Amino acid sequence: MNDVIKMVLNHRSIRSYLDKPLTEEQIKIIVQSAQAAATSSYVQAYSIIGIKNQLQKDKLAELAGNQAYVAKNGHFFVFCLDLHRLEIAAEIEGAKPETIELTLNSTEMFMIGLIDTALAAQNAAIAAESMGLGICYIGGLRNQLKAVTELLQLPKRVIPLFGLSVGYPANLSDQKPRLPLLSVYHDDGYNQDKEQLMEYLHTYDQEISNYYSERTQGARSERWTEAMTKLLQNPKRLEMKQFLKDNKIPLE
Structure with missing residues (x-):
């Protein structure tokens, strides 16, 4: 390396x-x-x-x-x-x-x-x-x-x-741990094996939870899927499309 x-x-x-x-x-x-x-x-x-x-x-x-x-x-x-x-x-x-x-x-x-x-x-x-x-x-x-x-x-x-x-x-x-390589990299086409992906994410959730717990002395132990679900449930910056349109980028 x-x-x-x-x-x-x-x-x-x-x-x-x-x-x-x-x-x-x-x-x-x-x-x-x-x-x-x-x-x-x-x-x-x-x-x-x-x-x-x-x-x-x-x-x-x-x-x-x-x-x-x-x-x-x-x-x-x-x-x-x-x-x-x-x-x-x-x-x-x-x-x-x-x-x-x-x-x-x-x-x-x-x-x-x-x-x-x-x-x-x-x-x-x-x-x-x-x-x-x-x-x-x-x-x-x-x-x-x-x-x-x-x-x-x-x-x-x-x-x-x-x-x-x-x-x-x-x-x-x-340094924050990244997603498992095999959940990001796919050979010759997208791997749509849902059960396998869920297994990868469960393992990653535990790793991230441990990371936060150690970093905050137990004050935080949020899982990655938990954090992403919160993000999806709270949409932000919904004014972006109008801002782009006002700035002559209407995305036709």
């Missing part, structure tokens, strides 16, 4: 950082690494907003649900799906807006943007961890999309998908 794989397998979210900012060179390397990710049809449908201003960090932390590690880190990145740049590219080439509207509004283009952004972010995360830094993805920015969009002065067709806090770890958090 080489050092890169060891690093990837050692990943854990870091939520406590030393008071030490990243250098401009580190930021540049992380962004360049993000740009080196694969991209569908060379579209590169993302933009990255770096947040240095502490007042902005504090506001983003508040909007994300008062997550302290959004405000206190070495650097904070916001990864955005960006179809605005494509619109400008078409304008440079003299295309009429109505001729590109169908493509820009398509679910396929939205998915390209989501995938491109996620691939770029994961490259950034791996680059940061290779420098001895810790990272944590922040999906809580989607709690207040309109406010985040206004704060970052984003144009139409640019959607803030998630943040990435990066910094020097103050301490290492425990």
Whole structure:
């Protein structure tokens, strides 16, 4: 097993950082690494907003649900799906807006943007961890999309998908066990053996329950299936579809 794989397998979210900012060179390397990710049809449908201003960090932390590690880190990145740049590219080439509207509004283009952004972010995360830094993805920015969009002065067709806090770890958090490999990886087609999957999940439930119990000295012993059922029973961010429509991404 080489050092890169060891690093990837050692990943854990870091939520406590030393008071030490990243250098401009580190930021540049992380962004360049993000740009080196694969991209569908060379579209590169993302933009990255770096947040240095502490007042902005504090506001983003508040909007994300008062997550302290959004405000206190070495650097904070916001990864955005960006179809605005494509619109400008078409304008440079003299295309009429109505001729590109169908493509820009398509679910396929939205998915390209989501995938491109996620691939770029994961490259950034791996680059940061290779420098001895810790990272944590922040999906809580989607709690207040309109406010985040206004704060970052984003144009139409640019959607803030998630943040990435990066910094020097103050301490290492425990690593959460992942699902059993055979419940995720399927040979030659999806394994639809329900009984087998339930067996995998029962085993995983016990592992996760033990993990939480040990971590909290018995105060929490939630099973994975229990946590996922709670999530499914409490839908969140149902305003997302309307927000996308208001930002000229109606998903036709």
